[in-house]
Amino acid sequence: MTEKKAVIILFGGSGDLAKRKLYPALFQLFVRGDLQEHFAVIGTARRPWSDEYYQEIVTAAVTNLPQATTKQVKAFASHFYYQSHDVTDSAHYVTLKTLAEKLDKQYDIGGNRIYYMAMAPEFFGVIAGHIKSENLLTPDGFNRLVIEKPFGHDHASAKELNDSISATFDENQIYRIDHYLGKEMVQGILALRFGNQILEPLWSKDYIDNIQITLAEAVGVEERAGYYESSGALRDMVQNHIMQLMAYLTMEKPDTFSPEVVHKVKDALFSSLHRYTPEEAAQNFIRAQYVSADVNGQTVNGYRQEDGVAEDSMTETFVAGKLLLDTPRWEGTPIYLRTGKRLTRKSTQVTVTFKPVANNIFATDGEPAAPNRLTIYVEPTQGYRLEINGKTLGQTFALSQESLDFRHDDASVAKAPEAYERLLLDVLRGDQTNFTRWAELDQSWQYVDVIRQAWDATKAMPTYAAGTMGPQASMDLLTDSGRDWAFKPTHIKLAD
Numbered sequence: 228m229t230e231k232k233a234v235i236i237l238f239g240g241s242g243d244l245a246k247r248k249l250y251p252a253l254f255q256l257f258v259r260g261d262l263q264e265h266f267a268v269i270g271t272a273r274r275p276w277s278d279e280y281y282q283e284i285v286t287a288a289v290t291n292l293p294q295a296t297t298k299q300v301k302a303f304a305s306h307f308y309y310q311s312h313d314v315t316d317s318a319h320y321v322t323l324k325t326l327a328e329k330l331d332k333q334y335d336i337g338g339n340r341i342y343y344m345a346m347a348p349e350f351f352g353v354i355a356g357h358i359k360s361e362n363l364l365t366p367d368g369f370n371r372l373v374i375e376k377p378f379g380h381d382h383a384s385a386k387e388l389n390d391s392i393s394a395t396f397d398e399n400q401i402y403r404i405d406h407y408l409g410k411e412m413v414q415g416i417l418a419l420r421f422g423n424q425i426l427e428p429l430w431s432k433d434y435i436d437n438i439q440i441t442l443a444e445a446v447g448v449e450e451r452a453g454y455y456e457s458s459g460a461l462r463d464m465v466q467n468h469i470m471q472l473m474a475y476l477t478m479e480k481p482d483t484f485s486p487e488v489v490h491k492v493k494d495a496l497f498s499s500l501h502r503y504t505p506e507e508a509a510q511n512f513i514r515a516q517y518v519s520a521d522v523n524g525q526t527v528n529g530y531r532q533e534d535g536v537a538e539d540s541m542t543e544t545f546v547a548g549k550l551l552l553d554t555p556r557w558e559g560t561p562i563y564l565r566t567g568k569r570l571t572r573k574s575t576q577v578t579v580t581f582k583p584v585a586n587n588i589f590a591t592d593g594e595p596a597a598p599n600r601l602t603i604y605v606e607p608t609q610g611y612r613l614e615i616n617g618k619t620l621g622q623t624f625a626l627s628q629e630s631l632d633f634r635h636d637d638a639s640v641a642k643a644p645e646a647y648e649r650l651l652l653d654v655l656r657g658d659q660t661n662f663t664r665w666a667e668l669d670q671s672w673q674y675v676d677v678i679r680q681a682w683d684a685t686k687a688m689p690t691y692a693a694g695t696m697g698p699q700a701s702m703d704l705l706t707d708s709g710r711d712w713a714f715k716p717t718h719i720k721l722a723d
């Protein structure tokens with residue numbers, strides 16, 4: 228493995244994301260040797276911390292990780308420096324530049340810079356503007372911008388944001404994070420699709436009846452009402468994570484596995500989203516909000532009773548919908564998606580239901596054979612299950628459903644890199660495959676805006692009881708065409 232070199236300037240160094248995700252991910256890269264001697268992190272935020280205090284914060288964030296030894300943690304934390312900095316004040320960028328140059332020399336980095344925006348999105352454009360106006364970009368090595376979600380609030384604000392960062396960074400320097408793209412089993416969709424001759428030729432409307440994507444969460448809004456109230460499930464989960472999963476499930480096969488080619492086929496896929504009129508969107512996408520319920524003997528708050536949520540909040544905590552693609556491969560094949568908070572249990576999974584065999588010669592009553600079904604378990608379980616028909620044991624010839632199951636074991640899952648670790652390594656390596664591009668967001672925001680527009684035209688906010696899999700209307704989306712959600716958990720598990 229070649230050691231990676233960079234000065235990482237982290238805007239929002241005292242924030243929750245930095246402490247919970249970024250420091251642990253960087254530490255794992257350090258332990259694995261991807262980062263060794265030639266890196267430095269400059270954390271910035273307004274609070275007046277010293278380098279020593281900042282290093283204590285970083286130490287606390289990584290000290291309890293399973294692989295952490297005191298020696299390693301100390302060596303790791305010594306690479307961290309702090310600058311008190313208000314991102315709106317251009318004078319601070321001058322000192323930031325000087326410090327970055329000093330550390331570049333000290334650690335023999337060669338001019339590489341990563342600018343990580345772990346702050347509220349309203350600051351993204353301001354920071355990018357100052358990086359340019361105060362000449363922070365280095366001519367010698369690489370300059371890469373990592374930008375957190377949410378990337379905009381709607382199409383107009385996403386475009387405005389994109390224009391503002393694009394005034395400083397080229398598209399090939401921008402790494403827009405969608406942490407689902409860093410998940411093992413999301414990346415595994417590509418392996419499954421394009422690495423198996425038994426699947427690849429069947430992956431189309433000719434053989435597949437429907438695809439279902441579920442991102443179910445057991446938790447409620449937690450402490451994030453401030454953000455979630457203005458977001459809701461459609462913007463928080465559908466526009467980004469679900470759309471990305473959908474693209475990996477349905478895009479054409481890239482000729483090579485390179486970022487440019489993967490993005491080219493993804494761009495084409497996003498351009499083929501079948502756009503609904505607002506009336507069609509209202510029929511094909513439903514929303515709802517969770518209400519209080521007794522779950523496993525405990526009363527669980529409804530969304531409107533959560534801290535920071537308005538009593539008359541019109542924010543949806545659940546979305547289900549039917550999406551169509553205008554491509555020869557998928558014309559007419561429904562892709563059902565749903566996501567929500569306070570559902571029966573945490574589970575991200577995909578189910579691909581194949582069409583039943585034509586002319587079931589084993590049926591005496593003309594009944595079709597059960598359809599084959601492939602389930603991809605993304606999280607917390609990670610693995611696959613293929614349901615097939617076999618002969619029922621015994622004398623009479625009848626079909627019975629059997630399954631081929633594979634699960635990654637817990638120990639291997641625990642050892643595998645976490646999403647942020649994978650993505651940070653990709654940034655260090657300069658691999659943009661697992662990041663989103665503007666062309667995709669351009670399309671997905673336009674798609675989602677129509678749904679929002681349709682919902683905003685009505686005052687109705689349907690509800691579902693906490694601990695269930697959403698409202699009846701979500702089931703009706705499928706039952707109307709004789710289908711059913713494949714994932715129907717019964718045992719409620721609100722805490723993981």
Ligand SMILES: NC(=O)C1=CN([C@@H]2O[C@H](COP(=O)(O)OP(=O)(O)OC[C@H]3O[C@@H](n4cnc5c(N)ncnc54)[C@H](OP(=O)(O)O)[C@@H]3O)[C@@H](O)[C@H]2O)C=CC1
Nearest residue numbers: 239240241242243244272273274313314345346375376377
């Ligand atoms: N937390 C999470 O799990 C996730 C977060 N994200 C995204 O990551 C980003 C950061 O989120 P999160 O860490 O939770 O947010 P926090 O509110 O915890 O952190 C915000 C950071 O910004 C700093 N800050 C605020 N205003 C200024 C300013 N004017 N100048 C300089 N620094 C400032 C704060 O420090 P100070 O107050 O000292 O200035 C703090 O370090 C957001 O875009 C969020 O949507 C995405 C996915 C998950």
Ligand SMILES: O=C1O[C@H](COP(=O)(O)O)[C@@H](O)[C@H](O)[C@H]1O
Nearest residue numbers: 376406407444463464468575606
């Ligand atoms: O981006 C987000 O994702 C989380 C769910 O992520 P997961 O990795 O736990 O599946 C969600 O809770 C949050 O609301 C959203 O902002």
